[in-house]
Structure formats: structure tokens, C-alpha cells
Amino acid sequence: MKTIIALAFALLITYSSAQAQDLKTSKSLKTALEQSSSSKKPILLIIEATGIPKAANMPGNAKINFKSALDEPEVINRINENFVVYKTVMTDTSIRSIIREANVKSFPAFVFLRTNKDIFFKDFGNSTDQRKYISMVDKALAALKEESISELETKYNADKDNNAVLKKLIDTRKKLGITNNAELIEKYVNNLKIGDFNDYQTVLYILEAGPYSDGNAYKLAYTNRKIIDSLYKTEPIQKRTGINNVIISNTISDAAKNKNTARAISAANFARNTWTRDYRNGEKAYNNQILWYYSTVKDTASYLRTASYFYDSYYMNISADSIKKIELKNREALTQRHVATMPYQKQISKEKLDSLQKVYGKTMVTQSVVTVGNVSNSYANELNNAAWKFYEIGTKNLNYLSKAMIWSRRAIELNPIAGYYDTLAHILYRLGYNEEAIKTQEMAIERAKTEKTPTASLESELKKIKAKAL
Structure with missing residues (x-):
């Protein structure tokens, strides 16, 4: 009996130890704030980019040799011990104001908040070295001891002639990237x-x-x-x-x-x-x-008038061939910069990249891992977006819609992808060219199939065009 009890006790310790290795996370920002208030612990907001999950969580056939040291037991224990954690993605609307105030532009981001939502420290980036995260925790705990933004604001409001306090408030905000x-x-x-x-x-x-x-x-x-x-x-x-x-x-x-x-x-x-x-x-x-x-x-009227002049004079007074040459040169320079700085450059071979593309789709992987666009992507994308904006505004002015149609056709000439055909189809529909709109939307669907991207939305729009229900 003693042996069985001892064994059970040992298993319990092992189980508890294993459980301790998990990062304890709140289900929402609201819950994290409530837990922070009751526990008197600050909040660590972990914000991941959307798209490809981190390498450690990818399926076996992706095979990227990268594991974040954020998953190391010592790091997890340090975080669990000192912070309430809310882990989310950059598109989470509940953290939109925090991302904006903290000027977060790189992901994964680590934003540390006081119970009153005051930001007091931030960091970003993945690493295989746990010292990065241990150091991050130490720096955050040190920053926690300093005067908060709210405290400095209160001091300044009590003495608005005190430039020393105001300077300290500005410096504190600047230090946090605000x-x-x-x-x-x-x-x-x-x-x-x-x-x-x-x-x-x-x-x-x-x-x-x-x-x-x-x-x-x-x-x-x-x-x-x-x-x-x-x-x-x-x-x-x-x-x-x-x-x-x-x-x-x-x-x-x-x-x-x-x-x-x-x-x-x-x-x-x-x-x-x-x-x-x-x-x-x-x-x-x-x-x-x-x-x-x-x-x-x-201000729709001013937007349409200004945009018409701008896109005509800046994007349409140069030939498509000239644009392609310019952007090919830009793309080569961009590719060289990314190869020099790409975090996965030593881990991802062509075979592994191909594997990723099979799992997550070629477009997502190319944009998230390589981040270099197609030739003529910038000009084409700008023109497509401008054309779509004119459609989206809802204008029925034939002059503006004709300009949008011309910009859309130029975008397709530079980079004939499904999304650009979809834009043109909508503009043609608005102009009353229903048959041509149908053919153009069908081309968008065919392009999407070639690109191996979803077609459901395009097919739904085609039905609306045929039914004259857009």
C-alpha cells in the first residue's frame, strides 16, 4: 500500500510539474484586467501576428527548425509568477487602442500594462535564447517600480508650470514608443x-x-x-x-x-x-x-476630385513597360534586403518552403515568410485600391467611374490576379456593362483557381451580378 501511495504521490508531483510548464493565459482582456485587479499583478499582453503560426506549433510536415524560448520552463515560470497573461492576435479589436497608443508595429509584441491599463514596458520579437525573455521580464519589473504615466499626469495637472514633471512625462511616453x-x-x-x-x-x-x-x-x-x-x-x-x-x-x-x-x-x-x-x-x-x-x-467630393487628378498624373503618365522595369529593380533590391534579414533564412530550405506552401497556401507563406511582392505589385495595387475606393464610395458619376475602369485595367495589365479582375467586374457592373462584368468576374474565378485561392466569395459576387443584385 505504501508503495502504491508513494508511486501515486510521485505521479502527482510529475503531473503538477508538467502543468506548471504551461503559460497561464486569460480568456479575454477584460478577464485579464479583472484578474490583475484582484491579484495586484501587472498584465503581459502577448500579441501575435495573424497568418502562419509560430514554427513550434506547425504540423510535422512543415518542419521548420525554430522553437521560441518563450516556451522554456524557466521563462514560463517567471512570467506566471509575476504577470497575468493575455495572449491574442493583432486583429483583436479589444486591444486596438493599446496597439495604437503603444505604437506597436512589430510582432510578436509583448506589452506590459498596469492594472489601470497604463503601458509601462514593451518588447517584441522571437528568439531561441531564453535570456532574451528573462531579461525582458527583469526590465519590465524594474520599469514597474518607476512612476506611471497616470501618476505623472496627476503631478503635472497639479502644477502646470512645472516643466521638469512635464518633461519626465514626455520622456516616459517616448521611452515606451508613444x-x-x-x-x-x-x-x-x-x-x-x-x-x-x-x-x-x-x-x-x-x-x-x-x-x-x-x-x-x-x-x-x-x-x-x-x-x-x-x-x-x-x-x-x-x-x-x-x-x-x-x-x-x-x-x-x-x-x-x-x-x-x-x-x-x-x-x-x-x-x-x-x-x-x-x-x-x-x-x-x-x-x-x-x-x-x-x-x-x-469628404467624398474632395476625395474624388483630388484622387482623379493624382492617380491620372502620377500613375497613368508612364507606360506599363516602364513601370515593370522600375518595379523589377525595386523588387530585386527588396529581395536582397529580406534575404539579409529574414529570421528563417538559415532554417528554411526550398523543400521546407514547398512543404509550408502545401499546408498554408502559397500566397500566405510568400507574404509572411519572404515578404516580396510580384513584379509591378506596388503600382498595380495602388491603382486597384484607388479604383475599388471609387466603387466603394458609391459614386454614379460616369467620369469618375470611367477613370476607375481605366485604372483597374492598367492594374490588370501590370499584374493580372483574381482580385483585380474582381474590382474591374464591379466597376463594369456599376457602369451598366452587365455582360462584360459577368465575363470579367468569370475570369476572376478562373484566375483564383489558377492561383489556388478560395473562389466562394468571387462566385457569390458573380451570382449577384447575374441577378443584377449588387
Whole structure:
């Protein structure tokens, strides 16, 4: 009997030990927040990209020799001991505001939240070395001890003349990758003296915060042109590009939020000016910003008018052959960059890539693992998206629909894929060319079969076209 009890006890210990190796995860963000509140533990939000699952979870016939050290027992125990975990994917709508605020752009992402949802640390990336994750946990626990964003905001609101506290608040947000600090930097410059704008580091600090391009902070930072010229000559190109991008992003986003067309034009002009003497790309940058604004605020008339001019002048005044040559060159350069940085480059052979494509589909694997598009993909995709946008807006203006049809045909000429034929079929239907729309949608279905992509949606749309029920 003692032997049986001892054996049972040993099995129980073994079972418990095995169970301890699993990462304990909450079923939802709401549940994680509730558990965090009751346990007084912070939250670790693990955000995976959609698409191909991580290698460790792939079926046997995929055979990728990559296993994340996040699954190591020591890492799991450290995480379980210190955090409430919610594991999800980037498309989860409950975390949309967190992704936006934390400026998450790389996946898998690890975002650490206090019980009140304040972000206090973040990291990203897979690794086979468990030291990465142990270090991540240690850094997060250290960051947890520092003043939170909410605490600093409370301090500042109690003493709005205290630039030291405001600077610490901005620095804390910047450290976490939060780039929308335009409102805060406007308040910060209000407490500075005129002479402060002759200091290189002060000017750099203001610009790094991403001031509105038509705001007071930006104007004051530009009062000393010598400093500005020096800054844009001496700072690393990555930092200069980052400054410009944040200024554009903060300005256009605020413009859309408040339907401020003057601010949107300021953002677009700033984007254009970043290209200096490259007038063609400058005009493209300007129009991309202003079109995004019109689309976001639903100013349909301005969108259609501006888009018509932009796509005709930028995409249609160059031959298809010239576009193919340009994008072939771009594709070769892009492929070389990806080969140099691709995380699976040492693990994936051609045979393994073929195996992946059989399991998950060629398109998904190519986009997720290799991330290089087809020749002429950029121009074709831009034109297709513009054409579809015109259809989606619902315009019945024959002039606009005719332009959309021409753009759609050019997209197909550059890259004849199923989705582009589908766009053209819808536009032809809207124009009243029902028979041609049917034939074009049938071509979309045939293309999809050749591409080995799903056809159900295309076939459903074909039925609607035939029934004149779109």
C-alpha cells in the first residue's frame, strides 16, 4: 500500500510539474484586467501576428527548425509568477487602442500594462535564447517600480508650470514608443524662454516629440535656422526620418480627429517638403496625406476630385513597360534586403518552403515568410485600391467611374490576379456593362483557381451580378 501511495504521490508531483510548464493565459482582456485587479499583478499582453503560426506549433510536415524560448520552463515560470497573461492576435479589436497608443508595429509584441491599463514596458520579437525573455521580464519589473504615466499626469495637472514633471512625462511616453506627444510639447514650450530656442538639444527635443507642423512648438523650434540646418545635417538619417514621420503622423491624425482641413494641408505640405528637390515623390507624399484625410473625414467630393487628378498624373503618365522595369529593380533590391534579414533564412530550405506552401497556401507563406511582392505589385495595387475606393464610395458619376475602369485595367495589365479582375467586374457592373462584368468576374474565378485561392466569395459576387443584385 505504501508503495502504491508513494508511486501515486510521485505521479502527482510529475503531473503538477508538467502543468506548471504551461503559460497561464486569460480568456479575454477584460478577464485579464479583472484578474490583475484582484491579484495586484501587472498584465503581459502577448500579441501575435495573424497568418502562419509560430514554427513550434506547425504540423510535422512543415518542419521548420525554430522553437521560441518563450516556451522554456524557466521563462514560463517567471512570467506566471509575476504577470497575468493575455495572449491574442493583432486583429483583436479589444486591444486596438493599446496597439495604437503603444505604437506597436512589430510582432510578436509583448506589452506590459498596469492594472489601470497604463503601458509601462514593451518588447517584441522571437528568439531561441531564453535570456532574451528573462531579461525582458527583469526590465519590465524594474520599469514597474518607476512612476506611471497616470501618476505623472496627476503631478503635472497639479502644477502646470512645472516643466521638469512635464518633461519626465514626455520622456516616459517616448521611452515606451508613444509618439503622439504633440499636445504635451505645445504645453512644454509655453514655459520656455526665448533664449532656450537657441539651444541645439532643446530644439532637437521639441522636434522629437512630434509637434504639429502648424503649431507653436514647431514654429518656435524653427526660429534659429542655423540649429535646424545643423540638426538635419548632423543627426543620423534614421533619427531625421523618424522626426519627420512623427510630425506628419501627429499633424494629420489631429486634423482628421477635429476635421481641421487647414491642419491637414499643413501636414501634407510638410510631407511634400521632406522630399526637397524630388518633386515627383514630394507630390505623391502630399496627395497621399490629403487623400487619407478626405477619406477619413468622409469628404467624398474632395476625395474624388483630388484622387482623379493624382492617380491620372502620377500613375497613368508612364507606360506599363516602364513601370515593370522600375518595379523589377525595386523588387530585386527588396529581395536582397529580406534575404539579409529574414529570421528563417538559415532554417528554411526550398523543400521546407514547398512543404509550408502545401499546408498554408502559397500566397500566405510568400507574404509572411519572404515578404516580396510580384513584379509591378506596388503600382498595380495602388491603382486597384484607388479604383475599388471609387466603387466603394458609391459614386454614379460616369467620369469618375470611367477613370476607375481605366485604372483597374492598367492594374490588370501590370499584374493580372483574381482580385483585380474582381474590382474591374464591379466597376463594369456599376457602369451598366452587365455582360462584360459577368465575363470579367468569370475570369476572376478562373484566375483564383489558377492561383489556388478560395473562389466562394468571387462566385457569390458573380451570382449577384447575374441577378443584377449588387
